[in-house]
Amino acid sequence: MTGHRRGSIPSGTHQRAQARGRPSRTKKRRHSRVRIVAWTTAGVLGLTATAGGVVYWRLNGNITTFDGDAVSTDRPDAARPDAQGRTPANVLLIGSDSRGGGNSDLGGGNEGGARSDTTILLHIYADHKHATGISIPRDSLVDIPPCKLPSGKWTKPQSNVMINSAFAVGDTEEGNPACTQNAVEKLTGLRIDHTIVVNFAGFAEMTGAIGGVDICMPKDVYEGDLNPNLGRKGKLLFPKGRQKVSGQAALDYVRIRHGLGDGSDIGRTKRQQAFMSALIKEVKSRGMNPTALLPLADAATRSLTVDPGLGSAQKLLSFALSLKDIDLHDMKFLTVPWRYEGPRVALVKPDVDQLWAALKADRTIDGQDAGVSTASAAAEPSAPPAPPAETPAGAAPDGTGVKVGVYNGTTATGLAAKAATTLKAAKYTVTTTGTAAARDRTGTLVRYGPGEKAKAQQVATLFPGATLEASSRAGISLVLGKDYAAVNGGSAETTTPASPATPAPLPTSATQDARSADDDPCANLSYG
Known part of the structure; x- marks a missing residue:
């Protein structure tokens, strides 16, 4: 009979343990190491998230x-x-x-x-x-x-x-x-x-x-x-x-x-x-x-x-x-x-x-003009159309506390005021109404800043067919397109809008x- 080293597990014993469905000592140690790594990783992630939360909480408490x-x-x-x-x-x-x-x-x-x-x-x-x-x-x-x-x-x-x-x-x-x-x-x-x-x-x-x-x-x-x-x-x-x-x-x-x-x-x-x-x-x-x-x-x-x-x-x-x-x-x-x-x-x-x-x-x-002119933007290849905004299920949107800027992206008149009335009826706060820099937009767009997608989706429900677009800047803007003008009776302008005068050179x-x-x-x- 072949001998074996002290402390080792005879092969027959190892096989019998596996046959009875019990894990061997080697397998137990491996599972133990896996559990330690998993719990350590979870702990580090938890502490990191908690530390980040504490830091933000402290900063918020500092600000006046x-x-x-x-x-x-x-x-x-x-x-x-x-x-x-x-x-x-x-x-x-x-x-x-x-x-x-x-x-x-x-x-x-x-x-x-x-x-x-x-x-x-x-x-x-x-x-x-x-x-x-x-x-x-x-x-x-x-x-x-x-x-x-x-x-x-x-x-x-x-x-x-x-x-x-x-x-x-x-x-x-x-x-x-x-x-x-x-x-x-x-x-x-x-x-x-x-x-x-x-x-x-x-x-x-x-x-x-x-x-x-x-x-x-x-x-x-x-x-x-x-x-x-x-x-x-x-x-x-x-x-x-x-x-x-x-x-x-x-x-x-x-x-x-x-x-x-x-x-x-x-x-x-x-x-x-x-x-x-x-x-x-x-x-x-x-x-x-x-x-x-x-x-x-x-x-x-x-x-x-x-x-x-x-x-x-x-x-x-x-x-x-x-x-x-x-x-x-x-x-x-x-x-x-x-x-x-x-x-x-x-x-x-x-x-x-x-x-x-x-x-x-x-x-x-x-x-130099640090903005992008309408002409240069039109010369650029057009981006693929954004998908239509998802309409959250549930009750009609309640815009209490949500601020929206409204811009007319067409040459039709009276659209921004009409859209503002719609938003105010849903309790939104309209911060401004005006004309967008580009006035040849086809579809209506709701642009939103970080963390404001859900609010933007609610705004979009008031303007069927509107698409969403993320922005790095905070705030929500509604840019009206020709689709909105077609169903809201906007009057087409009879003259081409004048370009803003170029300011005099800086002294x-x-x-x-x-x-x-x-x-x-x-x-x-x-x-x-």
């Missing part, structure tokens, strides 16, 4: 929104989509030196209230491959329309006052972002889609979250340059040349103005534009994805105030990711055309009006000192 009802009802029209259904966006960026919380320790002063020392209108072009940030000096003289006070009352309009005074209306530590938005809309004639306010603490934490930002100083800078009331030179804050800063040092850099150039706020604006360029470059180098953006978002949102349309972590990250295709060279910064008027700043006409007109026409600062007063985000950080740092 201002009162949307404080935005004026007398507003410019929303931008119309181009021939591909893409819409430009205008975002108002406000730097607040609120004295509340820990901001006074970072340079906010000791008195109460809040001011806006930085105001930038960021225009994101319809192609989402170009953007221009326009700095409006804090001492610019503008007209401020009625603004809502904390008491609920509205102020009287003001004329020829500094734009940073709009943020101080109501005299609260939080400031009044809606009033600044109202003032910028009145000044530019452009509808502001989103407003974002960052205070000192948020700014300092953001720079720390990404490991610092590269800057350049044209000369040595001392404590006395930052605070002229110090009465002495003080210690060295920044040596001449390139360096990386974060936290308090980054804040000091964007606030300093004395001892550099002509010591004006205009010169400081140039350095702020250089800093913004370097900040964008640093963020993009780390990757425009949720993993890279979440630490920055966590730092920023703790001191961020936004409009209700950006009031969640998902909306903020979605907005940030929508900018990922903008090349650094196509991200421009410039200062609105200006001149001194005594100690204040006057905006130069007609130069400033030409600037706003160019943005309204979605033209870049070098005069060199606005473009000569424009900065690209990829420019040398040591160039164009001051005025004078």
Whole structure:
């Protein structure tokens, strides 16, 4: 009889165990390993999902929104989509030196209230491959329309006052972002889609979250340059040349103005534009994805105030990711055309009006059209027709709380108003009615943003034959086609609609000192 090693299973025993239907020890160990791997994998996935949920929950808890009802009802029209259904966006960026919380320790002063020392209108072009940030000096003289006070009352309009005074209306530590938005809309004639306010603490934490930002100083800078009331030179804050800063040092850099150039706020604006360029470059180098953006978002949102349309972590990250295709060279910064008027700043006409007109026409600062014209869109091969929208079974749609923009994609008249009546009867909120950029659409289309397909399907049930189309931009738009006109009695226009006039070329007063985000950080740092 052949012997066997101690601890091994005789072959006959193994065969008998299998014959009786019991698993062998080897098979048990294999199944045990499989179970361990399966449970470990499930645990990791569960923890990852839970961690992601916790992060989003924490970010949502950080975000503060201002009162949307404080935005004026007398507003410019929303931008119309181009021939591909893409819409430009205008975002108002406000730097607040609120004295509340820990901001006074970072340079906010000791008195109460809040001011806006930085105001930038960021225009994101319809192609989402170009953007221009326009700095409006804090001492610019503008007209401020009625603004809502904390008491609920509205102020009287003001004329020829500094734009940073709009943020101080109501005299609260939080400031009044809606009033600044109202003032910028009145000044530019452009509808502001989103407003974002960052205070000192948020700014300092953001720079720390990404490991610092590269800057350049044209000369040595001392404590006395930052605070002229110090009465002495003080210690060295920044040596001449390139360096990386974060936290308090980054804040000091964007606030300093004395001892550099002509010591004006205009010169400081140039350095702020250089800093913004370097900040964008640093963020993009780390990757425009949720993993890279979440630490920055966590730092920023703790001191961020936004409009209700950006009031969640998902909306903020979605907005940030929508900018990922903008090349650094196509991200421009410039200062609105200006001149001194005594100690204040006057905006130069007609130069400033030409600037706003160019943005309204979605033209870049070098005069290029960033949208897609109807003619060029017609020359492109047509995409296969989208499948008809599925009609969810059940009761008639209830549009309570759902906002829809309505656009007439044909040459027939009166369609947008008729479709708006249909939507309102189903309790939808119609945000705008207008004419689409392309007016030769055959079929009616419902375009929807991330997570809004179910709502879009409900809208489509009111317009038989409508198709659905996903978009990277939030919101629902209804674009009416000839099929809707055929059954709704639209009147055909007897004349060809006039093409919008091409705006005048941008003045060199606005473009000569424009900065690209990829420019040398040591160039164009001051005025004078």
